[in-house]
Amino acid sequence: MKDTFKHKGLRKKLVEELKKKGIKSENVLNAILNIPRHFFIDSGFESHAYIDKAFPIGSKQTISQPYTVAYQTSVLNIKENDKVLEIGTGSGYQTAVLIKLKAKVYTIERQHDLYRKAIKKLPLLGYYPELIKYGDGYLGIKDYAPYDKIIITAGATEIPKLLLLQLKIGGEMVIPVGNNIQKMTYVLRVNKNKYEKKILGDFNFVPMLKDKN
Numbered sequence: 228m229k230d231t232f233k234h235k236g237l238r239k240k241l242v243e244e245l246k247k248k249g250i251k252s253e254n255v256l257n258a259i260l261n262i263p264r265h266f267f268i269d270s271g272f273e274s275h276a277y278i279d280k281a282f283p284i285g286s287k288q289t290i291s292q293p294y295t296v297a298y299q300t301s302v303l304n305i306k307e308n309d310k311v312l313e314i315g316t317g318s319g320y321q322t323a324v325l326i327k328l329k330a331k332v333y334t335i336e337r338q339h340d341l342y343r344k345a346i347k348k349l350p351l352l353g354y355y356p357e358l359i360k361y362g363d364g365y366l367g368i369k370d371y372a373p374y375d376k377i378i379i380t381a382g383a384t385e386i387p388k389l390l391l392l393q394l395k396i397g398g399e400m401v402i403p404v405g406n407n408i409q410k411m412t413y414v415l416r417v418n419k420n421k422y423e424k425k426i427l428g429d430f431n432f433v434p435m436l437k438d439k440n
């Protein structure tokens with residue numbers, strides 16, 4: 228895998244585009260500028276890597292659109308050493324962005340093929356999550372809870388209760404909620420029993436699946 232001047236140039240353009248679309252966080256833009264997104268897409272389709280679109284990664288899933296990755300990451304205001312739970316490892320690109328921001332990342336994926344690829348690829352590229360787990364994101368990863376931040380990268384029909392319980396007090400979650408179009412939803416855990424919710428913009432995600440298939 229090569230990261231050429233051409234790739235770097237395309238990333239610069241992508242970052243400019245994201246700025247125009249309203250992404251302001253310098254840290255997030257910098258992470259996107261420095262992570263070769265084409266490494267997370269099957270070779271042969273590299274030319275799609277720096278277009279601001281989602282792209283198929285197999286198992287009927289997609290790598291999230293760069294704007295969406297930037298948006299969700301910005302909403303969570305990731306800081307060094309934040310303990311972050313990611314639901315939907317997928318290609319591992321969002322995971323890499325979180326790690327670039329020096330978060331401690333626990334990520335879970337329910338498609339075995341994608342999980343297998345991610346456990347190989349991320350360390351190979353120099354990104355080391357604390358844990359990559361094969362399993363059902365609706366359950367979260369209780370063993371390592373609570374988390375400072377939780378990011379859900381698939382569209383859920385409702386906010387999973389078990390995930391809310393795995394947030395620290397003061398912890399924050401970003402989750403796309405809805406069937407065809409999702410409302411990006413921000414949740415703050417105010418105290419043990421109180422959560423504050425804010426609805427942000429409309430997005431389009433692959434569904435967060437229950438059971439098998």
Ligand code: SAH
Nearest residue numbers: 290315317318321337363364380381435436
């Ligand atoms: N963060 C990924 C986004 C992939 S799309 C990336 O940047 O590439 C959403 C991912 O969520 C898919 O890989 C899908 O398989 C996964 N997913 C869907 N339902 C899930 C569930 N219940 N538990 C864990 N992962 C799930």
